[in-house]
Amino acid sequence: MTQVTPRVFQVKNSWLWQQVDVKFPTVESLRGRDCYQALLADREVVSLTLGDAVTDGQLEGVFLVDFHRLTVMFAVLQSTLVQDESAQSDLVEFFTQIIYSEPCSLYLGFADSVPVAAALVTKENNEVLVSDVVVKTNLLYPSCADFIQAVLQKSGVVQTDAHIWLEQPIGKSLLG
Template sequence: MTDSIPKVANLKNQWLSQHVDVQYPTQESLAGRKLYLSSVEKRSIQPFTLTKEDNGFISADDIFLVDFHRLTVMFALLQSKRWTESSEQELIVEFLTQIIYSEPCELYIGFTEGEPTAAAIVTRADRAILISDIITTSEDVQQSAKRFAASLLHKLDINLDEYSDAYLEI
């Protein structure tokens, strides 16, 4: 775990936050942002490396860039599973469905047998990469997060050696 928040993680949080910085945001999306940002403070960010033994659990063909609204909704619904209260889940969905596709972040969703089972955000800036907001339907959060990150890197044909800093947020 890092002692301070890496610049790339702050960039991701700012990117997400700015999607509700509009003239007439809904109260629900603002409450969802507050809830989301509060949860980020409890997550750990650690340097990320992969070994040859690290392999993904979702085929690259079953991982999709979230680039239209239906996938955004699926992404938001998966992310909302982090919260146990349905009222909080609704706020998170309201917040995350405001996302407009733009750099430096990309959202991805993975499917198993046609069902959404994993999602994450990939942020790249200044030779740093962060794989964050990893959610899977697996019980083993830490291991499944790393395995989905490996699946994503394979899908995107990313070599971590090309980055000066690589992080995983769990």
């Protein structure tokens, strides 16, 4: 089976690398970028088909990250992808450097006022990539698929004819 790497995956990574491509990046943010790049070695991109509709509660629990406090929450959820506390701190530093800009958008899912899920959505031409999906155990989004569907609906992707891709751990489907 041939592994397909869509352009939108490369666009997302380039956008993320640019976030620390500044005059005086912190050492921690650079280590966080390196840690994130290492995580990508265990990722694959698969085609995604839209699933069932989401509940009003699931949709209402999804928020576009558009100010720093939400960015910190997003970063903390992303840091749970690694066990090492030093690497977690570096990932938080890396993700909190994000400046909100196209083609990428960050989303958080809240349940009972607590951030429980995160995802990054990249839109490039007629392609959409859902990546960096983290879902902690909660009742509102019992599966990653529930959160992914809510994010796609909230971001307006369901009203387009874009090809949708999902970045996930190699050999471990996020869709169940």
